[in-house]
Amino acid sequence: MTKIKSSLKNKSMPKYQRIGEKLIGQILAGKHEIDSLLPTEKQLCTAYKISRHTAREALRYVEKTGLVERRQGSGTQVKRTSMPEQINEFINSINDLLLFGKRTRFDIRISDMIQLDADLAELLDVETGTDCIHVGGIRIEPHDKKPISYSNIYRPQHMDSVDELFKDKDTAIYAVVKALDSNNIGKIEQQIEACLLPAGLAEQLGAEANSAAMKITRRYFDKELKDLILVAQSIYPAKRFSHSSVLYPDS
Amino acid sequence: MTKIKSSLKNKSMPKYQRIGEKLIGQILAGKHEIDSLLPTEKQLCTAYKISRHTAREALRYVEKTGLVERRQGSGTQVKRTSMPEQINEFINSINDLLLFGKRTRFDIRISDMIQLDADLAELLDVETGTDCIHVGGIRIEPHDKKPISYSNIYRPQHMDSVDELFKDKDTAIYAVVKALDSNNIGKIEQQIEACLLPAGLAEQLGAEANSAAMKITRRYFDKELKDLILVAQSIYPAKRFSHSSVLYPDS
């Protein structure tokens, strides 16, 4: 329990990140148009009373998101006003990410405490063997008897009241919804990869073992981007899922 | 050929990049085992007679590749000894989407005229049996001999000069770059799905037949969103690609 890394408990954010996030927020709020320039390093130094170094780190932080591009002699130009993989095309709200499509429901199959193996420990950024709350279940569409995915949710112990909700199968859904309230969420890291469907899961999903599947892993961070709220890992048989999006070029 | 991005032609390299590349080369050459530590900042300063700032930039450059992880109080630890999938983040520039990552190149294997079967005809929204220009090839990383993907490009006949460029293997790259000039592109429809790697492709990619793979299909439309410029279908062995993104909630 005490093995949870203290970095997960950090409260304060470095200056450069705070300013960077502020700039990101402004861009996403439409305050800076595409092709417009962000404040220069010099302007940021004046506005926030920081060194040029910190201003550069802040802009670097923003650039890392892909929203802007920095150009020597020119400035920092806005390239996008939405995050590259915005959820809107696929799913509308955070709550829909995992659990509730318009017409699906999540059927919890298991709710327990587990000790994380090496892979999961790495995913959650804790030590192997750490205790963790685990909830697993399938996602079902009402018109179709075959589940569309199996999801495992891993919740690092926070020692708070939400933990208790997770531990009880009957309240686990509520706990997930509560934990994933969009007011709590600052960032989601998502990973999509292909894999083969393990036999145990194949059976539960009514699909063929070792057939192609898509694995989506999402790590949900809080507003300060330090606290890992939970990790959700969902496996979709290939025929039941494809990730579609429409992209518009920068110009 | 002259259209290759000018950044590929840079002669001088900043110190931090030179040292970073050297470290990368050492890792890829097996000189640093997984979990081992790279030279500390201090050691790099001594070894290369550089400031701490430059040492940090060098290590930052290496960290960006995903090969290592820096940890305060600990050092810089090797996490991989081969390059992770280079298409880690959604790539900003249209020209990079398919052909040119920062450090990859596209090696054309075939260029011919085909008659579309039913699946492809549907994809290109034409009649089965329609003639179509086809270019196929693999994508290679300089540090790694294994191809990372196989791409098939289908170009509906436009009866224009670009068509002729497509038909010649030696000018096909140029044709793709020209057709995908971002001034021409109005929309891209993208589809990501899991599949099994067909035997023929598996062999060309140095991977196992029927192993998990990711298929990305992209349809490129012109500015008026009416003309389908081309369709690109790329298959990535699972271990060589995962699609990562960072999402920020609407707020």
Next chain:
DNA sequence: GATATAAATATGTCCGGACAAATTCTAGAG
């Protein structure tokens, strides 16, 4: 040997400065 504490080490944040390189702006000439 196990445990606790202190010291040392290594990276992270932030400050300041200087010069280089790329881009933009301005003024002058034709």
Next chain:
DNA sequence: CTCTAGAATTTGTCCGGACATATTTATATC
């Protein structure tokens, strides 16, 4: 009006310093 050259601006590279924070190592005690 267009073009060119020079100046100004903006980011990039690199130097130095200081303090903070996290991890590892060393030492003392039981």
